[in-house]
Amino acid sequence: MEQKPIVQVEHLRKLYGSTVAVEDVSFEVYEGEIFGMVGPNGAGKTTTIECIEGLRQPDSGRIRVLGLDSQRDGYALRPKIGMQLQESELQDRLKVWEALDLFATFYPQSINWRPLLEQLGLADKYNTPFAKLSGGQKQRLFIALALVNDPEVVFLDELTTGLDPQARRAMWDLVRQIRDRGKTVFLTTHFMEEAERLCDRVAIMDHGRIIALDTPENLINALGTEYRLVFAVDDPFDPQRFSSLKAITRVETMNEWVIVYGTTVEMVNEVVNALVKSGIRFRDLRTEHPTLEDVFLILTGRTMRD
Amino acid sequence: MRSLWKLTWTEIKLFLREPMAVFFTLAFPLMMLFLFGSIYGNEPIPDFGGYGAVDLSVPGYTAMIIANSGLLGLTISMASYREQGILRRLRATPLHPQAILVAHVIVQFLMALLGMVLLVIAGRLVYGLRFAGNPLYVLAAFCLSGMSFSALGFVLAGLLPTARTAQIVAMALFFPMIFLSGATIPREELPASVQQFAQVLPLTHVVTLLQGLWMGEPWGKYFWETVILVTLLIAGVLVSSKTFRWE
Numbered sequence: 001m002e003q004k005p006i007v008q009v010e011h012l013r014k015l016y017g018s019t020v021a022v023e024d025v026s027f028e029v030y031e032g033e034i035f036g037m038v039g040p041n042g043a044g045k046t047t048t049i050e051c052i053e054g055l056r057q058p059d060s061g062r063i064r065v066l067g068l069d070s071q072r073d074g075y076a077l078r079p080k081i082g083m084q085l086q087e088s089e090l091q092d093r094l095k096v097w098e099a100l101d102l103f104a105t106f107y108p109q110s111i112n113w114r115p116l117l118e119q120l121g122l123a124d125k126y127n128t129p130f131a132k133l134s135g136g137q138k139q140r141l142f143i144a145l146a147l148v149n150d151p152e153v154v155f156l157d158e159l160t161t162g163l164d165p166q167a168r169r170a171m172w173d174l175v176r177q178i179r180d181r182g183k184t185v186f187l188t189t190h191f192m193e194e195a196e197r198l199c200d201r202v203a204i205m206d207h208g209r210i211i212a213l214d215t216p217e218n219l220i221n222a223l224g225t226e227y228r229l230v231f232a233v234d235d236p237f238d239p240q241r242f243s244s245l246k247a248i249t250r251v252e253t254m255n256e257w258v259i260v261y262g263t264t265v266e267m268v269n270e271v272v273n274a275l276v277k278s279g280i281r282f283r284d285l286r287t288e289h290p291t292l293e294d295v296f297l298i299l300t301g302r303t304m305r306d
Numbered sequence: 307m308r309s310l311w312k313l314t315w316t317e318i319k320l321f322l323r324e325p326m327a328v329f330f331t332l333a334f335p336l337m338m339l340f341l342f343g344s345i346y347g348n349e350p351i352p353d354f355g356g357y358g359a360v361d362l363s364v365p366g367y368t369a370m371i372i373a374n375s376g377l378l379g380l381t382i383s384m385a386s387y388r389e390q391g392i393l394r395r396l397r398a399t400p401l402h403p404q405a406i407l408v409a410h411v412i413v414q415f416l417m418a419l420l421g422m423v424l425l426v427i428a429g430r431l432v433y434g435l436r437f438a439g440n441p442l443y444v445l446a447a448f449c450l451s452g453m454s455f456s457a458l459g460f461v462l463a464g465l466l467p468t469a470r471t472a473q474i475v476a477m478a479l480f481f482p483m484i485f486l487s488g489a490t491i492p493r494e495e496l497p498a499s500v501q502q503f504a505q506v507l508p509l510t511h512v513v514t515l516l517q518g519l520w521m522g523e524p525w526g527k528y529f530w531e532t533v534i535l536v537t538l539l540i541a542g543v544l545v546s547s548k549t550f551r552w553e
Contacts, residue, residue: 055398078400085398088391093323098316105312106399145395
């Protein structure tokens with residue numbers, strides 16, 4: 001099936017003074033996907049997303065969103081896209097309903113936003129001033145504002161930064177719901193786990209360049225790093241028991257711990273089946289597998305937090 | 307157009323929820339009126355051409371309201387809207403960016419007008435306020451002064467880096483200005499050297515113009531005041547169009 005490109009970026013370059021923020025970035029975002037741009041702070045993610053949104057002027061390169069040039073046709077494009085910006089706020093005393101009511105009038109077409117408040121869990125905050133909302137509630141309001149014009153594509157810049165883990169997970173569900181409504185989602189994040197769990201495809205950015213772009217699964221598999229299955233046994237264990245299993249590369253034992261290595265996630269099934277069949281009692285079973293964090297580490301030689 | 311009115315209406319509501327803004331624009335001038343009205347009354351004073359203290363203070367306090375709206379109100383709200391990223395967020399909508407600025411000018415103008423109307427009503431009811439001028443001229447002078455001070459507000463908001471510095475600088479200009487320009491204390495009671503210095507303050511010319519028109523003097527008598535305020539307006543618009551920043 002031919003995928004329809006919603007966002008097309010070719011050779012984007014952006015300088016701040018003499019500092020290169022984004023260098024030769026090219027990619028496409030397809031209809032109906034959650035596309036993530038991930039990388040450490042200062043990698044150029046926000047610059048890239050704001051150039052695409054038409055909020056910043058690139059120094060060179062070609063950007064098309066829904067077939068429109070986001071620089072030249074910015075005002076024709078804005079009604080068709082939704083944006084959540086990094087580090088932007090609303091007036092302290094503006095109430096939730098007033099914000100939606102106000103933003104809805106800015107667009108030639110807008111949806112009935114009351115059900116949206118319900119879905120985003122903000123219905124009981126209807127009359128609450130912006131300054132009294134929690135971080136997660138503010139972000140949900142910004143999602144509502146990004147959806148008020150029923151856009152075809154939604155841009156979310158560092159949506160979950162500053163949220164606690166629980167609120168972050170709730171936000172992931174909301175993003176999936178946006179995709180399930182048939183919208184395309186373009187998000188940036190500096191959480192590798194978020195990109196891995198949430199995104200259909202991920203572009204890893206570092207120092208203004210895209211250093212890898214694929215599905216999280218392909219990116220991880222391309223490393224060739226092994227999956228590990230770890231469990232404990234009370235009785236002595238003979239590693240030779242697993243020699244017939246195809247998905248396994250090797251087995252190590254350490255005191256009561258057994259560590260099984262394999263190349264694919266299928267080996268988890270094989271090993272557990274084999275253990276159950278032969279009646280071996282095991283406990284504390286867990287899998288350890290490479291993550292996007294490891295992909296970044298191997299591609300750049302350093303961790304995200306460096 | 308619908309967007310502009312909606313934004314203006316929203317900002318009016320926000321203005322009325324801001325105690326500082328309401329106090330300085332609406333309540334403080336009334337407090338001054340009643341405070342000095344109760345001390346000096348409004349008996350006709352021969353030196354003032356038969357006008358009383360309240361008759362002269364109402365156009366003076368009106369000038370103070372204008373300075374408050376343009377210099378404090380616009381400067382501080384624009385600088386903090388920029389700092390909080392509110393301007394950025396509004397600019398990410400199809401709304402024309404100029405509409406944001408126009409809405410703020412309209413809000414400050416309407417609130418200043420309300421402040422003046424309250425002064426006039428209170429002055430009339432309590433002190434029998436006298437008025438000999440042409441209301442249209444006074445309104446026109448009010449508009450000109452308001453626009454000049456709005457332009458000044460945008461210049462400051464553009465030049466000053468943070469909301470905090472904008473607030474400090476705006477206050478540092480506002481308070482000396484309302485005391486030295488004749489807006490609150492009659493200029494005649496200040497030392498001659500201070501009166502001379504007051505000529506560099508734009509608000510001095512607003513006070514002179516408004517008081518003159520209030521007492522029915524012809525506008526032609528205030529040619530230089532008008533030139534100064536128009537120049538301030540044009541210079542302010544030119545400078546702020548170059549220096550105003552959205553983020």
